[in-house]
Amino acid sequence: MGSKKEEKVLIDDLLLPKSIISRIVKGVLPPKTMVQRDALKSMSDSATVFINYLASAANEKALSNSRKIVSPQDVLSALDDVEFGEFREELNEHFHAYEALLKEKKIKSSVISEAIDTDEVHVGKKARIDSFLQVKEVTNKVEEIPQPEVIEARETIEESLAQAYVDETITSDVEESDEANEKKDEVSNRKSDTILLATADGEPVVSETEDESGADLSDQN
Amino acid sequence: MDNTSKGKTILPLSRVKKTIKMDKDIHSCSNASVLLISLATEMFLKRFSQKAFQITKINKRRTIQQKDLADAVRKDDQLEFLTDVIPSKM
Numbered sequence: 001m002g003s004k005k006e007e008k009v010l011i012d013d014l015l016l017p018k019s020i021i022s023r024i025v026k027g028v029l030p031p032k033t034m035v036q037r038d039a040l041k042s043m044s045d046s047a048t049v050f051i052n053y054l055a056s057a058a059n060e061k062a063l064s065n066s067r068k069i070v071s072p073q074d075v076l077s078a079l080d081d082v083e084f085g086e087f088r089e090e091l092n093e094h095f096h097a098y099e100a101l102l103k104e105k106k107i108k109s110s111v112i113s114e115a116i117d118t119d120e121v122h123v124g125k126k127a128r129i130d131s132f133l134q135v136k137e138v139t140n141k142v143e144e145i146p147q148p149e150v151i152e153a154r155e156t157i158e159e160s161l162a163q164a165y166v167d168e169t170i171t172s173d174v175e176e177s178d179e180a181n182e183k184k185d186e187v188s189n190r191k192s193d194t195i196l197l198a199t200a201d202g203e204p205v206v207s208e209t210e211d212e213s214g215a216d217l218s219d220q221n
Numbered sequence: 222m223d224n225t226s227k228g229k230t231i232l233p234l235s236r237v238k239k240t241i242k243m244d245k246d247i248h249s250c251s252n253a254s255v256l257l258i259s260l261a262t263e264m265f266l267k268r269f270s271q272k273a274f275q276i277t278k279i280n281k282r283r284t285i286q287q288k289d290l291a292d293a294v295r296k297d298d299q300l301e302f303l304t305d306v307i308p309s310k311m
Contacts, residue, residue, distance in 0.1 A: 016232055016233065016236055016237075017233065020232060020233075021266065023231070024231070025266060025267070025270040027267070028271055029270060029271070029274055032283060033283055033284070033285065034283060034284040034285070035284065035285045036285060036287060039273075039290055042287050042290050042307045043266060043290070045306050045307075046266075046269060046303050047232075047265065047266055048240055049303060050262050050265045050302075051237055051241060051258055051259075052240060052241070052243065053302050054258050055244060055250065056246070056247070058254065059247045059250075068248040069248065069250065069251055070249070070251065070254045071251055072251065072257050075254050075257040079261065082302070084261070087261055087264050090264065091257055091260060091261055091264070093227055094256075095228075097226075097227030097228030098228035098229075098256060099253075100228070101228050
């Protein structure tokens with residue numbers, strides 16, 4: 001593992017806030033227990049390494065099932081691989097609680113959209129109507145919400161939904177758009193009237209057309 | 222066991238996400254997975270500090286020192302992955 005030093009430099013940028021680590025750690029220790037500053041830093045490093053360790057194991061699970069997106073099930077089953085199978089039960093409870101929270105937020109957000117009645121009505125109208133009908137059985141509070149507060153509440157809920165929404169994924173955005181741009185460049189070069197001097201591999205293009213264009217090519221070489 | 226509400230993490234999700242993204246082998250990770258990893262990390266920190274504290278107690282101290290962490294890592298298979306992370310002063 002010769003790259004550990006390099007990794008440490010990167011790890012420093014990603015350190016989890018010491019105050020939060022401290023809170024977590026002291027929460028399970030007797031009162032008046034102290035943690036030496038160096039020790040706290042080490043715990044923070046350890047947490048970062050654990051994140052990578054578990055994420056990597058979960059990724060292996062996903063890949064072994066021919067999937068590219070790491071799913072909650074991958075994380076849960078990877079716990080055994082990292083010798084932390086004892087966490088599985090409690091983590092599963094968290095997962096169910098999280099799903100329940102999501103459902104609740106989705107319903108609330110849909111209900112509030114109905115109340116505002118914007119141009120977005122056409123999009124996902126059926127979904128919202130379904131949610132609305134679901135909520136009607138659960139609560140009558142919709143009519144009580146005044147207009148301006150509804151708009152603010154909607155934005156806050158959508159923000160937190162955006163963070164928590166299950167279908168969203170983290171993708172390698174940068175890599176994907178770079179590839180896309182490269183492809184665009186190739187296509188536009190072919191279409192235009194410019195003479196392609198070399199292919200993407202760097203091999204010079206030998207033109208078999210008129211001598212004039214041939215001469216131009218060699219000049220520019 | 223603890224009083225924290227289920228399904229919510231106190232670690233900053235953005236940093237957990239960034240840490241996960243560091244791994245080039247990981248194509249993408251659902252937000253729910255990031256949350257679970259974050260929660261597992263909280264649980265790990267608790268476990269780790271409890272193990273380290275056992276050693277602190279044996280030494281009749283109230284302050285967890287780095288060497289306690291290093292000792293815990295050395296003695297416990299579950300913590301073996303941390304072998305190169307905690308510097309052990311010789």
